[in-house]
Amino acid sequence: EKSGASSSKSEDSLRSPICCIMGHVDTGKTKLLDCIRGTNVQEGEAGGITQQIGATYFPAENIRERTKELKADAKLKVPGLLVIDTPGHESFTNLRSRGSGLCDIAILVVDITHGLEPQTIESLNLLKMRNTEFVVALNKIDRLYGWKVCRNAPIVKAMKQQSKDVQFEFNTRLTQIVTQFKEQGINTELYYKNKEMGKDTFSIIPTSAISGEGIPDLLLLLVQWTQKTMVDRLTYSSECTVLEVKAIEGHGTTIDVVLINGILHEGDQIIVCGMQDPIVTSIRALLTPHPMKELRIKGSYLHHKEIKAAQSIKINAQGLEHAIAGTSLYVVGPDDDVENVKEAAMEDMRSVMSRIDKS
Numbered sequence: 001e002k003s004g005a006s007s008s009k010s011e012d013s014l015r016s017p018i019c020c021i022m023g024h025v026d027t028g029k030t031k032l033l034d035c036i037r038g039t040n041v042q043e044g045e046a047g048g049i050t051q052q053i054g055a056t057y058f059p060a061e062n063i064r065e066r067t068k069e070l071k072a073d074a075k076l077k078v079p080g081l082l083v084i085d086t087p088g089h090e091s092f093t094n095l096r097s098r099g100s101g102l103c104d105i106a107i108l109v110v111d112i113t114h115g116l117e118p119q120t121i122e123s124l125n126l127l128k129m130r131n132t133e134f135v136v137a138l139n140k141i142d143r144l145y146g147w148k149v150c151r152n153a154p155i156v157k158a159m160k161q162q163s164k165d166v167q168f169e170f171n172t173r174l175t176q177i178v179t180q181f182k183e184q185g186i187n188t189e190l191y192y193k194n195k196e197m198g199k200d201t202f203s204i205i206p207t208s209a210i211s212g213e214g215i216p217d218l219l220l221l222l223v224q225w226t227q228k229t230m231v232d233r234l235t236y237s238s239e240c241t242v243l244e245v246k247a248i249e250g251h252g253t254t255i256d257v258v259l260i261n262g263i264l265h266e267g268d269q270i271i272v273c274g275m276q277d278p279i280v281t282s283i284r285a286l287l288t289p290h291p292m293k294e295l296r297i298k299g300s301y302l303h304h305k306e307i308k309a310a311q312s313i314k315i316n317a318q319g320l321e322h323a324i325a326g327t328s329l330y331v332v333g334p335d336d337d338v339e340n341v342k343e344a345a346m347e348d349m350r351s352v353m354s355r356i357d358k359s
């Protein structure tokens with residue numbers, strides 16, 4: 001266990017974990033994202049949730065509020081949680097940072113009425129290959145015959161409200177699904193019975209993306225598990241992945257990036273992979289959308305002097321026309337040799353190119 005390392009590190013320096021969502025088509029990935037974002041996003045700054053470039057940021061304060069019925073608030077140490085909005089494996093396989101996955105943790109969505117499906121197994125294989133932590137959202141529990149809606153309730157509370165028949169059906173399906181996971185070599189257990197929260201047994205959280213049961217549990221577990229098991233990964237040091245390269249009216253070519261770790265400043269010298277050569281440039285503007293405005297609405301950006309991880313950001317700088325999405329962005333620190341950093345950036349490009357050749 002890494003408990004020794006975690007206690008010696010300042011909790012102030014923990015960054016926000018990054019989460020992505022995977023699973024078979026129609027299991028409810030998109031709906032779950034909508035549901036965890038909640039109506040708060042539409043209602044303005046309530047809870048401080050901000051919709052970012054391809055991601056949603058939940059400040060710890062908001063998670064605390066939404067999980068208060070679970071009485072676990074003292075345990076939040078990370079500043080928030082960044083959830084990547086693109087469901088599916090593309091977001092997982094294409095977004096990489098220095099050779100490892102961008103996401104610290106994934107939500108694997110399974111439809112309780114269907115069990116494991118072909119893309120569930122594909123997702124599982126990817127997660128195993130990358131050694132990525134995940135939790136299983138056993139979704140659509142409101143489809144169980146006779147389910148009594150307990151809007152946004154913690155799952156144990158909601159389950160207590162159900163009839164014996166519903167509880168019986170739930171347990172039968174759960175047992176079948178646990179067996180299906182076992183056939184894939186994966187141990188799973190209902191999260192509140194999985195006291196270890198260890199690597200060997202993955203947690204299942206029953207959810208409804210329609211009526212919100214189990215969503216508080218899902219949010220809390222994501223944060224608690226990441227902060228417990230990944231203190232080393234969640235400590236700041238500069239890391240950034242390019243999501244997209246786009247021309248924006250009034251801004252020229254910009255790149256949308258996820259700052260996974262560390263801090264970016266206006267004026268920082270950066271190196272990005274180019275089609276032929278590394279692009280050495282400096283940050284002219286660090287932009288995020290205005291809260292409540294979709295990024296697509298042009299001209300509606302906030303400028304920042306500096307931004308801390310994890311956040312998604314639009315960067316404006318000269319010479320980005322040939323930048324390549326999916327590669328890392330490097331910040332040249334005061335002690336770094338530009339040539340070494342350029343070499344690291346090009347290594348990254350070669351690995352992206354070899355992936356493109358294979359597909």
Ligand code: GDP
Nearest residue numbers: 025026027028029030031139140143208209210
């Ligand atoms: P995705 O393909 O995994 O992104 O699935 P969607 O989020 O598009 O959902 C597929 C369908 O299932 C849609 O019609 C949703 O409204 C429905 N759905 C998703 N989650 C739930 C749920 O928890 N309960 C019920 N009853 N329907 C759901």
